[in-house]
Amino acid sequence: MAIGLTQSITGGNPAVNSYTFTLGSNAAAGAFLALQTSVFVSGGPANATPTGGGTWSTTTAPGVQAEGNSYISYCPSATGGATAVVIDYGTSFYIEGCLSEWSGMHATPLDQQTQNDFLYTDTTPTVGPTGTTAQADELVLAVLGCSYNSTNVGIDACTT
16 A cells, blocks of 8 residues: 555744644544644754654654754554644744655565754755665655754655
């Protein structure tokens, strides 16, 4: 079965501790959910595991744990039904992100992960290295978060 995007929602808000992403339609039981977030936290790192829709895992946190951080979290088997996913960083200024539902995912979804950390002086961010995939049909999730001077701009990308 080919991987397919079922639905997605983007959102965010300044000056909040948490943000709720609510899918527009009921999620299918057993579907794969992905949450890509970018957060600006004054004074240090933030890390949070989403709640709602099933059991979540978060990929490796950024190595440069300053004020701007980006994360990818995933739920390999959604509980189904109305789905609201909450991400709570505790003391955030800006949270932005994308919640997506996917069909046709492998039972053990995390095959590869990589991260690159950039400082404000970097002008050409790249992602890599690319690893060898374990199966022919794979989903690639990426998130790039930019923060400068207490503002946060999250750029979220979902591709197959």
